[in-house]
Amino acid sequence: MASLAMTEQSMVKQERAARTRETLIRSAAETFDRDGFSVASLTAISSLAGVSNGALHFHFPSKAALAEAVEEAALLRLLALTGEAQDDAPPPGASRVQLLVDVTHGLAGALRTDPVLRAGFALSGELSRPRPGNLRERWRGWVEETLERAEEEGELRPEAAAGDVVTAVVAATVGFEVLAVRDGAWLSAATVTRFWRLLLPTLVPADRLAGCEASGTNRRAP
């Protein structure tokens, strides 16, 4: 009985520790998002999380460690958006291009509402960190892989080189992310739709164009 009670007590403690860790990651993301990584203070983060500075240091020895935890959490969200976490290949015949359109809509929506994802992306460009993150690079990798498959499967017009499309899509989405810091409309569904409305006719042959929805099909909505 005594040992069972101990185990229960230790499980409760573990759960509480996991919750505190989650709360700290979220508070760090919100503080980085509001103040920028280099200005954000550990005191502001622990105070927003409602824990002591000591509790923060128990979980994270430094601001750099917190930034890495924010990036890990943001990467899981990105993997969920791109479907890599589920390992679910699109059904046979499903369009890779439409998947790309849907995921950019999902990413824009998530960047609008989720401070962890937003902070994770912004940390990719943070100069003052010893080891900067690579969320934008992970995003580029997924866009590249998706477009290469679309090209292999004959979804792209012969004139549209997959590499050129990767450049345009990655640059534009990172541009939306950065411009939205000052004006949230850059991450609106209308902005993303306008981008695809312009780009789709160069990407896919005319007979496939009617089957492509620039506004997304919501299959990938988070």
Place this chain on the structure above:
Amino acid sequence: MASLAMTEQSMVKQERAARTRETLIRSAAETFDRDGFSVASLTAISSLAGVSNGALHFHFPSKAALAEAVEEAALLRLLALTGEAQDDAPPPGASRVQLLVDVTHGLAGALRTDPVLRAGFALSGELSRPRPGNLRERWRGWVEETLERAEEEGELRPEAAAGDVVTAVVAATVGFEVLAVRDGAWLSAATVTRFWRLLLPTLVPADRLAGCEASGTNRRAP
């Protein structure tokens, strides 16, 4: 004779002060560019400029004042790139779309080599400043004006809405700027050329396409 000597002495002083001011603006831009605005210290800036802290404070009362001076200098460079400073309308018959292509190449080249322009653009997204700058917004304004004129003058395909093109061009160029902090290839002529090679066929009618150079015509090279 005495008053002439005084005047000469005062002119020399004025010139020296102007040179010191220029040096401080350039040193501030290089320091912001390397460390980020919020981490950059006034001591690092004055030391890079080779002047005392007192001399720095004589010219600029605060880091915010230095940032505003960097932005002013960067805006002059942007105006020179877009031709607004010279007030020279393109010759009759010249393509507005080609002007836009050429200016994006000029902007990318200048962002690669000019820390003042680079710092000025980056300061537009700096959260920790009381009055953030608007260089990216000025760039958006010029792209919009140029594309609206191209549309009025019948240069665009009827399917290409000028507003959609503005969104894509501004987001992609800001994306290039931000991604180049980690990998300079995003501001290479090859990257900008690939973007335009993809976009031009949607923008201009087929009979005008042959007259458009995705790699730029160098008319606007700085």
